[in-house]
Amino acid sequence: MPAPRDSLTLPLAGERLRWWLLLAVGALAAAGVLALLLVLSRTPTVQDWLPWGSAFFHRALVVHVVLSFQVWFLALFGAVAGGGRTALVLSTGGAVLLILPALADRGEPSLNNYVPVLDHPLFFAGLALTAAGAALAALRAVPLLRSPEPLPFAIASAGATVLAALLCFALAGWQIPAATDPAQRYERLFWGGGHVLQILNTMLLMIAWHWLAERRFGRAPLPPPLTRAVFAALLAFAAAAPLIYARTDVPRLAHRQAFTALLWLGLPLPPLVMGGGLARLLWQRRGEPSSAATLAVALSLLVFGLGGIAGFFLGVADTRTPSHYHAMIGGVNLAVMGLILTVFLPRTAKARLSLHLYGWGQVLHALGFFLAGAAGVPRKTAGLDQGLDSVGKLAAMGVVGVGGAIAVLGGVIFVATVLTRLLQREDGDERA
């Protein structure tokens, strides 16, 4: 294999990268513990042993989502952007504050989209610190937009996207009338910026694809000008997002729909172009021995592609929607897992096993959700509300459960092995 070309010119120090990864993977570990606790809080007899009240389920669910989604991806951004010490301290402090209200059984939970909320000062302080940490890391990365190299340009584009998302949050907070009911206030506060963060997640996917291919296959998926073009295309939509606040009132339906349209039009093309380049690269390497990097890239392409296709067949409010976004996020996670397991921390134990379990589990999970939704099972429901009145619906939701369990197992192995590596403080890790 030709020697990897190191085009990265970011000031990524190994020790700082280690701490960002500890924050990212630690957030996943904490989210996993909360997921276990929220299941126990609904388990007969066991729930009586826990020190929390009946609202703990929703509180733990809120923090689980914020840690496993926002903190995980923003910490990954901090890692690839080489965020500084202050950004790291702010982000870590934010993550700790986000957890405290749930453990203290405080704060009214709101399961609004993108950034669910506990209505408690400590939780909001946690969000503010997390945002401040991400903003500092972004400000450090944005000047690299002038870089002629594609990877620094890509990371700088991600930084500018973070800033656009934060601007959307600020504009929404400024425009939402004070008397708005909390449920709608939080929904609309995080709606626009939450959409922009999906552009960030897509950029993280493409950064991981590019980085993995360049370092492990010796060639980037796309030539440099085209790499810059696909990231510029995503950045253009992120930069345009704040315009919506000048064109529609935040509480209106038109505001909600404008952000949906933004992603419909802006998200598909860039990953499609880079995914095509990556698939071509994999095809050219088909005779070579399979590696964890090949596995991560191939599974990421498969799962992300399935999610993209599902996105064109969504219903109104059925489980085809979670099928779509679980697969999209699963595809991003697989690429990032591959980057961590084969570039940042190569030779991590059980890398292929965790990728196989997580990837194929996500395929089953998304497929089951899609079939259930097509049969009419409503999203975000449980128990009798699901209306599982046919063998087809029951079987599809069974596939969801089995796939989810397999994916969780893969995720647990990934978190455990990576945390072990990070805490061992080994010398000689190949960190960027």
Place this chain on the structure above:
Amino acid sequence: MSAHSLSVAVLAATVALLGWWLAASPGDPVDGVPTTLADFTARVEAMVAAGDTGARHGDLPVVRPPTADVFILARRWSFTPAVVLEPGGSYRIHLLAEDVVHSAALGGTEVLLVPGLMRVVPLTAPAAGSVRLQCGEYCGLGHPRMSGSIAVSAQEGVQRRQILGGVDVGEGVERPGRP
């Protein structure tokens, strides 16, 4: 095609898509008809009294509306009452939020329901089955289960001809397909 040409094509497509998005960004739709909760509740109760089938859908009465005007109240976290429509019948579904902002994803369209503003959605019932009615605006922890019941089944009766005769679309009406 060279990398440079492909880059130009990607950027040109991006500019075109952004332009399309800016041109197509929806304007704010009709607000609805100012209506008091007391007036609307009275209409719902009158419809229930005239068309109650005696059946129940959970806690809700199941109503076969006697006219083409159907009144449904949205509140945390239900649409009241459950209704049964005539196959192929043309209706005007009147909706009002009682407590907080909700929305009604009804068939292929969605309208925002703001307390005090009644929305009217024209609906042609399918030949059989049901019409999905779901809240699409987060309104609290019970939001995912906030769906209504609109069943479709035939009934031999005097009002069938009246309902199948069609309705006019008046002020405050959300037309199908409008964003």
